[in-house]
Amino acid sequence: AQKVTQAQTEISVVEKEDVTLDCVYETRDTTYYLFWYKQPPSGELVFLIRRNSFDEQNEISGRYSWNFQKSTSSFNFTITASQVVDSAVYFCALSETSSNDYKLSFGAGTTVTVRA
Amino acid sequence: DAGVIQSPRHEVTEMGQEVTLRCKPISGHDYLFWYRQTMMRGLELLIYFNNNVPIDDSGMPEDRFSAKMPNASFSTLKIQPSEPRDSAVYFCASSLGAFDGKLFFGSGTQLSVL
Numbered sequence: 001a002q003k004v005t006q007a008q009t010e011i012s013v014v015e016k017e018d019v020t021l022d023c024v025y026e027t028r029d030t031t032y033y034l035f036w037y038k039q040p041p042s043g044e045l046v047f048l049i050r051r052n053s054f055d056e057q058n059e060i061s062g063r064y065s066w067n068f069q070k071s072t073s074s075f076n077f078t079i080t081a082s083q084v085v086d087s088a089v090y091f092c093a094l095s096e097t098s099s100n101d102y103k104l105s106f107g108a109g110t111t112v113t114v115r116a
Numbered sequence: 117d118a119g120v121i122q123s124p125r126h127e128v129t130e131m132g133q134e135v136t137l138r139c140k141p142i143s144g145h146d147y148l149f150w151y152r153q154t155m156m157r158g159l160e161l162l163i164y165f166n167n168n169v170p171i172d173d174s175g176m177p178e179d180r181f182s183a184k185m186p187n188a189s190f191s192t193l194k195i196q197p198s199e200p201r202d203s204a205v206y207f208c209a210s211s212l213g214a215f216d217g218k219l220f221f222g223s224g225t226q227l228s229v230l
Binding site for chain 2: 033035037042043044045046047050091093095103104106107108109
């Protein structure tokens, strides 16, 4: 079963528009970690954020913000005032602790295209 | 500091040939991961090491795949013999600590098996 679902395959916006990427996860663990990674056209994945399951505070970093809601098992990501450099594939990921292994389950990714 | 270094960036080979992908993790990182990325299956964890010891290789698709980490600064992923369905981007990543989750990825190796 898919543990992380990113329902949006592609999103295209015009520069300066806001864009929100949805992420829904599934786990029975009470302790888990959620992540967002960015994969720009150059190819390598870049870590953006990690949240643990006990910290539901939303977070803002510059133009990026994250909304974590345990009640709906969602960890959404918003880019405010998008720029062309934000064009990339964005992955949401989950790490569960119950199995005591160290694996990230990645979603399928959302391709964001920001047009000038 | 240099990031995770992978080589080669691109590899084109013929079916049946042996392919070796190489990775140098970030110095001081205890964990090393090999991922494969395809359009159909997305990002899949193949194997990971902790302090040079393979911990979980359940993601390795077949016996044709093998990975080694002879020391803290080097790892290889070998496919022998290669098949067209192995065509993918292979990423190496490293990190500190368990459940850290903050992986540092290399630029990947684009493998094409003809």
